[in-house]
Amino acid sequence: MALMLDLVIVGAGPIGIEAGIRARRAGITYLILEQGSVVNAIVGYPTYMTFFTTSERLEVGGHPLVTATDKPTRKEALDYYRKVVQNEGLAVRQHHRVSRLQRVPEGFEIMGHTDRGEAFALRSRFAAVATGYFDTPKLLGVPGEDRPTVSGYYAEPTLLEGAGVGIDPATLTACHSEETFETNVPGLYVLGSAGYGTRTSDVFIENGLVHVERALEDIRRKMSPVNA
Ligand SMILES: Cc1cc2nc3c(=O)[nH]c(=O)nc-3n(C[C@H](O)[C@H](O)[C@H](O)COP(=O)(O)OP(=O)(O)OC[C@H]3O[C@@H](n4cnc5c(N)ncnc54)[C@H](O)[C@@H]3O)c2cc1C
16 A cells, blocks of 8 residues: 555546646646546447537637548547547546545545456545446446446446445435535545436546546645645
């Protein structure tokens, strides 16, 4: 458990990538942990889909998203986000699934395993959950749904709940500030759709990016020597 970072970001979707870029540029030591590959959720979108949002509203880190028409296709978006990660030299550990987040006196202990089954554990002062909602389906409990050919939708808030975040039983929304996106667990943030339970249709990439801006601003403020 040697590594102690300022910030661990869980999830390398568009929102986690934006958080990594902002952390890096602010001189905050960070690491992004991703259970699959970068923008794993978009990999699973329909092969020939086109986003409903225009390209410039999906951009991260100010990198232009150049597309053949005004809206990107799935492939254009995949190429774009992956190239941004590469060009920014972001610290991402792929195939690292986080299964537990725990508040400890100096910040957070983050635990999980790689897809080879190796366990890992890290410590950070702040944590941000940007896990989206597509990769943790809420299963129906019917025979056959565990087969690889079957997929499901919607997330249960296990990771957040385990860390002590209050979850609204009606909407499964995480208890958090709409100003800073910090949860009721000090130092733990929810970014993008990850904290919105059944209200996922309220949050897209375009407005999720605002959460990152506010949260990183809050982390910077708390890290400044005056507030440390
Ligand atoms: C078909 C379709 C079309 C869409 N079109 C648009 C659009 O036009 N405009 C728009 O703004 N939005 C659109 N959306 C919604 C948008 O894609 C999501 O809101 C967006 O992907 C959210 O980004 P995110 O980074 O929060 O989450 P995600 O992209 O879901 O990324 C979360 C990441 O976290 C990882 N992860 C999850 N759990 C863990 C864990 N325990 N440990 C480590 N990693 C983990 C996942 O593998 C994933 O890579 C669309 C969605 C769909 C399905």
